[in-house]
Amino acid sequence: MYLSKKASIEGALFEGEAVILGPTVIGRGSIVGFxxxxxxxxxxxxxGSRASVETxxxxxxxxxxxxxxxxxxxxxVYERVIIGNRVQTGHFVLIREESQVGDGTLIGTxxxxxxxxxxxxxxxxxxxxxxPPMSVVGDRVFLAPFVVITNDKYPPSRRLLGVVxxxxxxxxxNSVLVSGVxxxxxxxxAAGAVVTKDVPPGRVVMGAPARVVGTRDEYERKKKEYEGQxxxxxx
Amino acid sequence: MYLSKKASIEGALFEGEAVILGPTVIGRGSIVGFxxxxxxxxxxxxxGSRASVETxxxxxxxxxxxxxxxxxxxxxVYERVIIGNRVQTGHFVLIREESQVGDGTLIGTxxxxxxxxxxxxxxxxxxxxxxPPMSVVGDRVFLAPFVVITNDKYPPSRRLLGVVxxxxxxxxxNSVLVSGVxxxxxxxxAAGAVVTKDVPPGRVVMGAPARVVGTRDEYERKKKEYEGQxxxxxx
Amino acid sequence: MYLSKKASIEGALFEGEAVILGPTVIGRGSIVGFxxxxxxxxxxxxxGSRASVETxxxxxxxxxxxxxxxxxxxxxVYERVIIGNRVQTGHFVLIREESQVGDGTLIGTxxxxxxxxxxxxxxxxxxxxxxPPMSVVGDRVFLAPFVVITNDKYPPSRRLLGVVxxxxxxxxxNSVLVSGVxxxxxxxxAAGAVVTKDVPPGRVVMGAPARVVGTRDEYERKKKEYEGQxxxxxx
Numbered sequence: 234m235y236l237s238k239k240a241s242i243e244g245a246l247f248e249g250e251a252v253i254l255g256p257t258v259i260g261r262g263s264i265v266g267f268x269x270x271x272x273x274x275x276x277x278x279x280x281g282s283r284a285s286v287e288t289x290x291x292x293x294x295x296x297x298x299x300x301x302x303x304x305x306x307x308x309x310v311y312e313r314v315i316i317g318n319r320v321q322t323g324h325f326v327l328i329r330e331e332s333q334v335g336d337g338t339l340i341g342t343x344x345x346x347x348x349x350x351x352x353x354x355x356x357x358x359x360x361x362x363x364x365p366p367m368s369v370v371g372d373r374v375f376l377a378p379f380v381v382i383t384n385d386k387y388p389p390s391r392r393l394l395g396v397v398x399x400x401x402x403x404x405x406x407n408s409v410l411v412s413g414v415x416x417x418x419x420x421x422x423a424a425g426a427v428v429t430k431d432v433p434p435g436r437v438v439m440g441a442p443a444r445v446v447g448t449r450d451e452y453e454r455k456k457k458e459y460e461g462q463x464x465x466x467x468x
Numbered sequence: 469m470y471l472s473k474k475a476s477i478e479g480a481l482f483e484g485e486a487v488i489l490g491p492t493v494i495g496r497g498s499i500v501g502f503x504x505x506x507x508x509x510x511x512x513x514x515x516g517s518r519a520s521v522e523t524x525x526x527x528x529x530x531x532x533x534x535x536x537x538x539x540x541x542x543x544x545v546y547e548r549v550i551i552g553n554r555v556q557t558g559h560f561v562l563i564r565e566e567s568q569v570g571d572g573t574l575i576g577t578x579x580x581x582x583x584x585x586x587x588x589x590x591x592x593x594x595x596x597x598x599x600p601p602m603s604v605v606g607d608r609v610f611l612a613p614f615v616v617i618t619n620d621k622y623p624p625s626r627r628l629l630g631v632v633x634x635x636x637x638x639x640x641x642n643s644v645l646v647s648g649v650x651x652x653x654x655x656x657x658a659a660g661a662v663v664t665k666d667v668p669p670g671r672v673v674m675g676a677p678a679r680v681v682g683t684r685d686e687y688e689r690k691k692k693e694y695e696g697q698x699x700x701x702x703x
Numbered sequence: 704m705y706l707s708k709k710a711s712i713e714g715a716l717f718e719g720e721a722v723i724l725g726p727t728v729i730g731r732g733s734i735v736g737f738x739x740x741x742x743x744x745x746x747x748x749x750x751g752s753r754a755s756v757e758t759x760x761x762x763x764x765x766x767x768x769x770x771x772x773x774x775x776x777x778x779x780v781y782e783r784v785i786i787g788n789r790v791q792t793g794h795f796v797l798i799r800e801e802s803q804v805g806d807g808t809l810i811g812t813x814x815x816x817x818x819x820x821x822x823x824x825x826x827x828x829x830x831x832x833x834x835p836p837m838s839v840v841g842d843r844v845f846l847a848p849f850v851v852i853t854n855d856k857y858p859p860s861r862r863l864l865g866v867v868x869x870x871x872x873x874x875x876x877n878s879v880l881v882s883g884v885x886x887x888x889x890x891x892x893a894a895g896a897v898v899t900k901d902v903p904p905g906r907v908v909m910g911a912p913a914r915v916v917g918t919r920d921e922y923e924r925k926k927k928e929y930e931g932q933x934x935x936x937x938x
Contacts, residue, residue: 323562381849
């Protein structure tokens with residue numbers, strides 16, 4: 234257990250063994266899981282230090298985590314990350330430097346927020362999602378399990394370009410959003426799609442490469458019908 | 469290291485630092501890896517507790533792990549999970565609450581069993597597989613690396629519907645099984661497929677959306693031929 | 704913290720709590736992250752031991768890590784792994800037994816090198832990549848996030864066959880390379896592709912199943928043009 238003397242963690246709770254570095258702020262009622270590290274310094278600082286918990290504590294600028302958050306076990310949050318209130322993460326989550334996460338957002342187990350990412354409020358990021366640097370995710374977006382977002386159209390290139398996802402968009406499981414595409418507000422990407430072009434607001438796309446196959450209104454109608462059906466799962 | 473006084477762990481082995489919570493039962497000859505947590509309480513209990521290892525121990529109902537199992541390092545097993553005998557997991561594995569895993573099943577590194585999942589015996593779950601709540605996996609099923617199963621057809625909806633995979637089915641790498649589909653006994657799903665409809669028993673499907681392209685018998689004939697060939701890997 | 708007395712770790716640096724087993728060698732200036740385990744013994748030895756950190760230390764043959772490497776936190780490196788100089792790994796990385804990693808290679812967060820894998824020098828493995836036993840990866844290869852490589856064409860079979868990736872190849876995000884395929888030197892696999900046949904050197908393939916759609920020269924021309932454009936990311 235290592236709790237930095239520079240950290241402001243009054244009212245925060247710790248499951249057990251964990252490492253809190255630098256002037257990290259953790260709000261009242263927030264929980265930090267077992268074997269997690271908060272305020273991890275970026276590479277340039279690590280290289281310049283003697284790489285021990287004490288030197289990391291010296292060089293870390295800390296992370297800011299709001300109130301009533303829950304960072305589950307075996308997770309790592311880098312310095313200069315800003316997390317709002319009521320944010321919950323799963324286990325084995327990585328949130329790298331300079332990322333921002335809005336209030337009430339969920340980040341599922343094994344998801345990677347790979348630095349310099351802006352994520353809105355009330356977003357639902359399911360398990361195993363990959364969000365690279367320069368990505369922008371709007372409010373109330375739903376990212377299904379194992380969505381992969383990229384930021385390099387012709388890897389490895391010298392020009393990284395983030396994906397921008399509009400408010401209320403739904404991105405299906407195991408789909409790929411290629412560097413630079415813009416997903417319009419309330420658009421829907423079907424499971425397994427490979428999105429290589431911008432998706433207009435309120436449209437549903439499917440396939441590889443993804444093409445428009447319908448509208449969000451139709452999707453919502455089908456959803457309502459589906460929700461009205463009784464479950465066919467065996468008891 | 470935290471070993472609950474309520475736990476029954478006689479004859480179990482611990483690699484080193486680990487956390488065992490509540491009335492967890494671990495059978496003779498089973499090994500728990502470094503930095504693992506067994507009996508992790510569900511969210512509602514955590515919220516009601518003061519979130520420390522002691523309060524978790526108080527509220528946890530424990531997990532049951534059979535004999536001669538091996539939970540490798542940095543893994544998390546929730547309370548009310550029931551694991552049979554001779555079950556092996558890789559590293560960084562999460563098994564959430566109320567999941568059942570049959571005898572002799574393997575669960576690969578980074579795989580996530582996301583709660584309320586029934587998994588049969590002698591199942592082989594390779595690395596990075598995602599199995600959401602309400603999924604049912606039969607006996608001797610093979611799930612290749614990074615299979616993604618979903619439980620919401622129109623996310624985010626109010627009706628979650630599990631996938632049911634019949635005995636002896638083979639699911640190829642990085643394929644997606646969409647919420648509610650039933651994979652028949654001994655069916656085969658090719659790598660990269662997106663399965664949106666039920667697959668009849670003994671059929672092979674391929675593509676996105678997946679379509680029937682052959683039978684298990686043909687698959688087995690091709691496999692026999694393939695197994696007879698000598699390796700073309702350079703020395 | 705457990706540092707084997709048999710380990711040669713003079714000049715290596717430790718962030719904090721970690722486990723170093725057997726005659727592991729870690730070069731000068733290399734850093735081992737929090738909650739990492741180096742020199743983890745293979746299954747057959749674990750089964751024969753009493754599964755404690757002391758017995759693991761006795762049976763482990765150790766790993767070799769060169770100089771100026773950085774193994775980030777919560778990672779596991781097995782015995783008989785040989786890692787060159789200036790190799791960096793992300794968090795939650797697993798490198799299993801008898802794998803070799805060349806100088807200057809990067810291995811991203813959550814990537815799994817699943818044993819008996821040969822990886823060249825200056826390779827860039829992004830996050831969440833899966834590389835199974837018997838795979839061979841050349842020099843300067845780029846593996847985008849969540850590439851999945853397989854080694855069994857008709858799973859579960861008795862004949863595992865590795866994928867061979869030539870020098871300078873680029874493999875796109877979330878693509879699948881099916882067991883036994885050879886990716887030629889400087890070939891490019893587009894994001895989301897499912898590669899079922901060999902890819903000739905210098906060709907670009909796309910789709911599922913992947914087909915040749917162009918050449919690396921064309922790809923490089925497009926990349927140059929793309930790199931010349933100004934960013935369209937909002938400030």
